[in-house]
Structure formats: C-alpha cells, structure tokens
Amino acid sequence: MKLTDIMKELEAEVKCCEQHLNREVTWCYCSDLLSDVMANASKDSVWITLQTHPNIVAVASLIGLSAILISRGAVPDPETIEKASQENIPVLTTNLPTFEAAGRLYSLLSKQH
Amino acid sequence: MNQSNPAAKDVTLEYPVKGMDFLAAGEASSNIKHALQLVGFSPEIIRRVAITAYESEMNIVIHAYEGVLRTVINPEKIVLTAEDTGPGIAEIELAMKEGYSTAPDHIREMGFGAGMGLPNIKNCADEFTIDSTPGKGTKLRVVIYNK
Numbered sequence: 154m155k156l157t158d159i160m161k162e163l164e165a166e167v168k169c170c171e172q173h174l175n176r177e178v179t180w181c182y183c184s185d186l187l188s189d190v191m192a193n194a195s196k197d198s199v200w201i202t203l204q205t206h207p208n209i210v211a212v213a214s215l216i217g218l219s220a221i222l223i224s225r226g227a228v229p230d231p232e233t234i235e236k237a238s239q240e241n242i243p244v245l246t247t248n249l250p251t252f253e254a255a256g257r258l259y260s261l262l263s264k265q266h
Numbered sequence: 267m268n269q270s271n272p273a274a275k276d277v278t279l280e281y282p283v284k285g286m287d288f289l290a291a292g293e294a295s296s297n298i299k300h301a302l303q304l305v306g307f308s309p310e311i312i313r314r315v316a317i318t319a320y321e322s323e324m325n326i327v328i329h330a331y332e333g334v335l336r337t338v339i340n341p342e343k344i345v346l347t348a349e350d351t352g353p354g355i356a357e358i359e360l361a362m363k364e365g366y367s368t369a370p371d372h373i374r375e376m377g378f379g380a381g382m383g384l385p386n387i388k389n390c391a392d393e394f395t396i397d398s399t400p401g402k403g404t405k406l407r408v409v410i411y412n413k
Binding site: 185186187188189191192196202204206207208209210211212214215216217232240 | 288289291292293295296299309313316317319320321324376377378380382383386389
C-alpha cells in the first residue's frame with residue numbers, strides 16, 4: 154500500500170514532501186516517546202505521534218519510516234517541516250486522535266497482510 | 267586476520283556534539299548512517315549503528331555540556347565511542363535500568379528522557395562499556411560486528 158492510498162481514510166493533509174507520497178507503507182507505530190520509536194518501529198511504517206518538534210524528523214529518517222502522521226490537530230513546528238523537506242520525510246496531519254487514526258490504518262493495512 | 271597495519275583500512279568519522287543544541291541534534295547520527303549505506307553494510311547493521319549513534323548523540327545533547335561522537339568503521343566491525351564533559355552518571359547501574367531517567371520535565375515533554383536510551387544502546391551492541399566520573403563526564407564504547 155502507498156501513502157496516497159491511506160490519505161483519504163486518515164483525513165490527512167500533507168505538510169511537505171508531496172512528491173514522496175508514492176512511498177510504500179507496510180505498518181504503523183504509535184508513540185510519543187522517541188527512544189521507543191527508535192527501538193520498536195519497523196522500517197516503512199507510518200509513525201503516529203503528538204510530538205511536533207524537529208527532532209521527530211531525525212528519528213523517522215534514521216530508521217527509515219515512510220511518513221510521520223501528527224494526530225489530533227496538533228501543528229508541526231515550521232522547523233520540523235523545513236527539516237523534513239531536507240530529509241525527504243513526508244509530514245502528514247490529521248484531526249483524528251491517535252486511537253482513531255491508528256484504528257483506521259490498522260483496518261487498511263491488515264487487509265493486505 | 268593477518269595484517270601489518272590493521273588501521274590502514276579504518277575509516278574514522280568524528281563529530282562534535284553540543285549540549286542542549288536540539289536543532290542540530292541527530293545530524294551526526296544521520297551522517298554516520300549515510301556513510302554506512304555508502305559502504306554497503308546490511309540494513310540490520312545500519313539500523314543497530316543508527317540507534318546506537320542517535321541515543322548516544324541525544325545523551326550528550328540532553329545531559330552533557332559537550333562531547334564527541336566517534337565512529338571507526340572497517341569491514342569487520344564498527345566501533346562507536348561517545349565521550350563527553352558533563353555532570354557524569356552517579357549510579358551507572360540505575361542509569362542502565364529501563365525507565366530510569368534524570369532528564370528534566372521540559373525534556374520529557376519532547377518525548378526524550380523515557381529512560382530507554384542506554385538500554386536501547388546495549389540491546390544493539392555486541393560489546394558495551396560505559397565509564398563515568400561524576401562532575402567530569404562519561405565515556406561510552408560500543409562495538410557492533412559486521413556478521
């Protein structure tokens with residue numbers, strides 16, 4: 154499944170790297186703890202978080218995540234968008250809270266497994 | 267391996283890391299990761315080094331005044347050292363426990379300071395040593411074998 158295939162269901166908006174929305178998504182990880190994501194998220198996952206500061210970009214880039222989805226209407230810092238554009242990490246936002254976004258994504262992704 | 271000069275094929279990458287510089291945080295680790303990708307290490311080795319480098323880098327940013335992140339790469343192994351001047355760690359055994367952290371609240375709100383950094387590093391390491399002198403600083407050394 155590609156990022157473009159999940160945007161509508163997640164009611165997501167793209168904040169940067171629209172050109173990379175053809176990237177594969179295989180799974181998802183939900184956490185607001187950066188070390189937890191580093192240790193436990195698998196490559197090509199979407200990361201759902203409430204964190205909005207630029208350090209989330211390095212985490213996503215280092216472990217090869219396909220995108221960051223910022224939930225519950227939280228707004229990414231301008232520095233986050235700038236850094237994500239440099240590192241080619243799509244940043245998406247949604248008004249859905251983490252549980253609902255994750256639930257919808259789980260339905261979509263588990264169909265393909 | 268029989269070699270007259272084993273250091274000849276080593277590649278050393280060295281990056282200064284500044285305490286509390288959250289904007290530059292992660293850049294040293296990114297550079298190390300990209301270097302390993304260029305050399306052609308396996309994704310699993312790269313992931314382990316990337317996690318080790320990032321957690322070590324963030325430990326300096328969060329806890330120390332300044333430090334150096336050094337990676338020595340050769341075909342057999344990757345040796346990563348993080349050496350800082352800073353407050354040091356009073357009780358290393360406690361610091362190694364998952365969930366234990368001395369990070370202040372404003373750092374925790376950013377999603378750091380979950381007490382997972384050192385345990386994460388240890389999980390990724392084939393060899394792990396940490397030495398610290400309270401009031402002076404900390405030195406961490408990790409070896410990851412390319413196998």
